[in-house]
Amino acid sequence: MEDKRHYGIADGKKDKEFFSLNLTQPYRSQYGSANPTAVVGPAIAATAVSTLAAVAFCKVMSKKRRA
Secondary structure (H helix, E strand, O other), X not given: OOOOHXXXXXXXXXXXXXXOHHHOHXXXXXXXXXXXXXXXXXXXXXXHHHHHXXXXXXXXXXXXXXX
């Protein structure tokens, strides 16, 4: 039987996390990456930057709509 932990499913129940950055680590290790966890920091930083950009965009559009 296939191990489904890397799909976010354990014993038929969904894990608390919707998507885990740890999903990429086994694949990066499998293909010979020297540091498979190196993508975690940049992924979190990119998420934070894109979230801030979206909030700023919504604020600007909200002000334009009122004017």
